[in-house]
Amino acid sequence: MTRMCKRFSQAGFDNYRCDTEAQRNIVAALKHGVKNGFSRNILLIGGVGTGKTHLAYAVLNALAEVHTASNNPSYRWYGENKVIYRTIKDIIDNIRASWREPEISDMKGFCSCPLLIIDEIGVQYGTDGERNELYTVFNRRYEDMLPIMAISNNSLTELQNILGQRIYDRLIDGALIFELNGRSHRKP
Numbered sequence: 001m002t003r004m005c006k007r008f009s010q011a012g013f014d015n016y017r018c019d020t021e022a023q024r025n026i027v028a029a030l031k032h033g034v035k036n037g038f039s040r041n042i043l044l045i046g047g048v049g050t051g052k053t054h055l056a057y058a059v060l061n062a063l064a065e066v067h068t069a070s071n072n073p074s075y076r077w078y079g080e081n082k083v084i085y086r087t088i089k090d091i092i093d094n095i096r097a098s099w100r101e102p103e104i105s106d107m108k109g110f111c112s113c114p115l116l117i118i119d120e121i122g123v124q125y126g127t128d129g130e131r132n133e134l135y136t137v138f139n140r141r142y143e144d145m146l147p148i149m150a151i152s153n154n155s156l157t158e159l160q161n162i163l164g165q166r167i168y169d170r171l172i173d174g175a176l177i178f179e180l181n182g183r184s185h186r187k188p
Helices: 021-036 052-070 088-100 107-112 128-143 156-163 165-172
Strands: 042-046 083-087 115-121 148-152 176-180
Touching (some): 021 042, 052 115, 052 148, 083 088, 083 107, 088 107, 088 128, 115 156, 128 165
Parallel strands (some): 042 148, 042 176
16 A cells, blocks of 8 residues: 655665754654554654655654564554555545545545554645545544654644644644754755
8 A cells, every 4th residue: 555665765763864862752752653553643743854754664664674574464563564654645636536436445544554654744735625535534543543643844833724623633632743853854
């Protein structure tokens, strides 16, 4: 379900640049989730190029390694095929496309996979129609206590406006919220 991209195929916690205590805390929290399971939502917010997507792929790659090393098909927390990573636009596009072709719907996976990683929150139109489509995913996961790792370049106030109060409240309830600051890692 998750498309691994070439750019982040080698992303890991060890090759993420930790320049601050806050970054070390984020890595520690994510490593803990990989080892012990994610029990809370995690929200990574901050500027462009600060490593948020790298960290999401580091989680995916670490879970795949742990799953493979476990030699146990019923690995306790996650298998790499049970974690979904998508941009929010991809989720919205999938929901809309499934109206015409129900067999392509990933809605069941979005709502029930052990960990859903949603990137680029805020890079959608923020319309009421999109909020209505997304509400089902966020609410079902909230009710079933299934964690979301959400990634955005927007501030918490901006996210509240983009997602709407109902989704935003479900996302931040008990969440670990980390802000990554600094200049873009992409700049020379």
